[in-house]
Amino acid sequence: MTIKTVLEAVHDAMQEEMRRDETVFVMGEDIGARGGVFLATEGFLQEFGENRVIDTPLAESSIAGVALGAAMHGMRPIAEIEFGDFIWPTINQIVGEAAKVRYGTKGKLNAPMVLRAPHGGGVRGALYHSQSVEAFFAHTPGLKVVTPSTPYDAKGLLKSAIRDDDPVIFLEHKRTYRLVRGEVPDDEYTLPIGKADLKREGSDVTIITYGLMLHHCLEAAETVEMDDIDVEVLDLRTVRPLDTDAILATTRKTGKVLIVHEDNKALGIGAEVSAIISENAFEYLDGPVARLAGPEIPAMPFAPPLEDMYMIDSEKIANSIRQLAEY
Amino acid sequence: MKIELPQVGESVTEGIIGKWLVAVGDKVEKYDPIVEVVTDKVAMELPSPVSGTLREIIALEGETIPMGGIIADIESENEEATPTNAKENQPDLEAHSKPGKEIGTTGILLKDVAPVGPTGSGGIIDSTSSQGDRDRKTRIIYSPAVMRLAEIHDVNLEMVTGSGRNGRVTKKDLQNFIDSEKTPVDSKNVDRDDKKSANTDSVPTENTYPNVLGNNEEKITLSPVRKIIASNMVKSATLIPQAWSLVEVDVNGLVELRNKVKDDFQKREKVNLTYLPFVLKAVSESLKEIPLLNSSWNEDSIILKHQINLGIAVAAPDGLVVPVIENADALSISGLAHKLDDLTTRAREGKLTVSDVQSGTFTVNNTGALGSIASQPLVNYPQAGIITTEAIVKRPVVVNDAIAIRSIMNICLSFDHRIIDGEQASGFNRSVKDRLESINLNTQIY
Incomplete structure (x- = not known):
């Protein structure tokens, strides 16, 4: 085991897969000579050469489109969108095309591509460097959407994403890149996409979350230990497909569920998780399924105090836990 | 007007409804006694807070109602007649459309509807709706988890003290109650009949009372005071x-x-x-x-x-x-x-x-x-x-x-x-x- 950051884990996953499989290549803005804006592909150009490490023009639609074309012809591209906020021009290529390749060709073609993007706020990035984009893609059948929160999960899941035969949207939270450190096995491993992970066991209240919020939730769970509230924390890790079994198992155990995400609340991941719970575990509920999520305003504010107000932190989570526990 | 069981004294949290002194349809004057209420301290007659006609008795004789719980509905003299299905807060198309006008594919514009935000959904404006919110909070509602557990373990939920908001019985309260009931009963069963206790999950104490009347026996219903x-x-x-x-x-x-x-x-x-x-x-x-x-x-x-x-x-x-x-x-x-x-x-x-x-x-x-x-x-x-x-x-x-x-x-x-x-x-x-x-x-x- 070695202690790594999320960024290092992402870097290592891609490096190992490129060494293992010649069809894997990376492409995106500034990823070659610069080594990526966050340095996720640092040293790749030297090691793999410019045929497998491709600096692209500033045109996200073509990044996704080229990756999709290559994937349909036997390559395994990892396309990087420099910031999730600029992912919108890819929607037609990804939602309109990539998601439908296998279905539309009766399985004759498939698109084993990964679209990586740093996303999320809390980094003083304001309107165009803070967005949460997962719900837009998670709505689409034919796509997988992975949102890891630890170095261990990021590495194991990215390797699985690269090996997956269908398109995977891989969303890395910017704030976790250098802030979250954790042990990563030195030996080869992968983690299954679509499996949630119980990050903390408890009996009174369950929190279901993913991404950066996991860490705030774990902190809040410790805080409310003093109030004698025993919190279980389920990290979804993948928001499409959702791990229904894990969601229902923890619901049946505690009977009280709080869903936490940074993305705004309406029609978000929490809405779907909540619906799964009430459809399948209604008779196990001991309180309303609660959601704590970003506010319904168009974008992350620029002013630091307003950004702090926008972001969910452990204090807000602890208050929500107390309310639900007390119900 | 919904009639609540008022707070009648400190540390009193609920009351048992005794005899109703008025029947549905009866006219009542303000301050007229309408029902007997027995609390763990005293019995009393509850005066009507308004003059009007008793529309519905909601809490029946013998029921235990928390303070603030709804016990009756009186149509007060000042209150305009509300549609009979006012209980369900659904907009009533007929009551709100112009008489005789048919509702075609164009639909109708509901009058007296309170807008609820940009989603455009709304309900009939109801002067008592803020009170309706209060009712919902104070009336004891058991969660699905609690009802399920209570059924499995055959627990009378009235016996369980709630620690949740407004005295709600939480799943934890019930689990603790079941655990505390289970221990002594189970050990008794082990002494008496090994097979029986192995077959039954838990045997609540209440079930040990005989339910069937013998030939020379008579059942006396418990009065609230009893x-x-x-x-x-x-x-x-x-x-x-x-x-x-x-x-x-x-x-x-x-x-x-x-x-x-x-x-x-x-x-x-x-x-x-x-x-x-x-x-x-x-x-x-x-x-x-x-x-x-x-x-x-x-x-x-x-x-x-x-x-x-x-x-x-x-x-x-x-x-x-x-x-x-x-x-x-x-x-x-x-x-x-x-x-x-x-x-x-x-x-x-x-x-x-x-x-x-x-x-x-x-x-x-x-x-x-x-x-x-x-x-x-x-x-x-x-x-x-x-x-x-x-x-x-x-x-x-x-x-x-x-x-x-x-x-x-x-x-x-x-x-x-x-x-x-x-x-x-x-x-x-x-x-x-x-x-x-x-x-x-x-x-x-x-």
Whole structure:
């Protein structure tokens, strides 16, 4: 085991897969000579050469489109969108095309591509460097959407994403890149996409979350230990497909569920998780399924105090836990 | 207008609905009594808060309703008739469309609809809707998880104390209740029948009562008062580890004094002078001397009560009630006699109010009035002790090494052994005994 950051884990996953499989290549803005804006592909150009490490023009639609074309012809591209906020021009290529390749060709073609993007706020990035984009893609059948929160999960899941035969949207939270450190096995491993992970066991209240919020939730769970509230924390890790079994198992155990995400609340991941719970575990509920999520305003504010107000932190989570526990 | 069960006293959280004094369709005037309500302290008649017509009885006789819960619906005289399905807060298309106009594919624009944000959904504007919100909060609703568990384990949810918001029974409350019920019952079963306990998950205690009537048996339905007495007694017997002690008191002096002054007292004060005021006086003084008897157990501490509020057990027509004399230690014998007369009279007439029966800190029970010479009372939960005064009987006793005929009365004390040991209990009994035995013709009663 070695202690790594999320960024290092992402870097290592891609490096190992490129060494293992010649069809894997990376492409995106500034990823070659610069080594990526966050340095996720640092040293790749030297090691793999410019045929497998491709600096692209500033045109996200073509990044996704080229990756999709290559994937349909036997390559395994990892396309990087420099910031999730600029992912919108890819929607037609990804939602309109990539998601439908296998279905539309009766399985004759498939698109084993990964679209990586740093996303999320809390980094003083304001309107165009803070967005949460997962719900837009998670709505689409034919796509997988992975949102890891630890170095261990990021590495194991990215390797699985690269090996997956269908398109995977891989969303890395910017704030976790250098802030979250954790042990990563030195030996080869992968983690299954679509499996949630119980990050903390408890009996009174369950929190279901993913991404950066996991860490705030774990902190809040410790805080409310003093109030004698025993919190279980389920990290979804993948928001499409959702791990229904894990969601229902923890619901049946505690009977009280709080869903936490940074993305705004309406029609978000929490809405779907909540619906799964009430459809399948209604008779196990001991309180309303609660959601704590970003506010319904168009974008992350620029002013630091307003950004702090926008972001969910452990204090807000602890208050929500107390309310639900007390119900 | 929805009628709520009002808060009738501190520490009272729910009431049992007694007899309805009006029927659906009856006209009621404001302040007219509409229903009897029995709380764990007292029974009372609930006055109507408005004039109008009783539209619906929601809480039926025998139901336990939390304070603030809805018990009835009265169409008040000022209230305009609302659509009959107002209960479901659904917009009523017919009631709100112009008469005769058909609802085609274009639909109609509902009038009097409150917009609810940009989603455009809304409901009929209802002046009582804010109250409706309150109803929802105060009425006890069991969550699906709680109902499921209760069904599996066959638990009567009314027996479970809720720790959730507004007294809601949480899954945890129920689980704790089931666990606490299970342990003793299961161990019993193991002794009795191994196979049976292996087959059944858990056997709730209630199921051990016979459900089928025998040939020569008759079922008596519990009155609300009976239910409350039963529940209080179970609380006392199960929650308080009680010990008991008896002393014999030579009340010759007391009997002489009373015989001498009782007729004059009756003429002057218009109330009877019984032995009880003397006992109350002695008990109050002794509680001051040994304050630990005037307290309550509080899980990890003991709450000492600085006020001496004596509860007096009175046999009312419906059953036992315990009115309270507050600050009994501040009253003279005469003052106590007056207070006692007032309370017992009103208790027998069923006219006690909640303030008459709350805040007791210690209880006195005159079992001697019924001829008993020794009894073992149950402590009035959550108090620390209860004392009885038994019948005064003439008995041959040894006084100064000679046999004498004296008036003797037993006093019996039951006490919470978590708070009090035998030493304080005996000390208390001795103190009461000494005070009663020192009464003579010179004792002041004013």
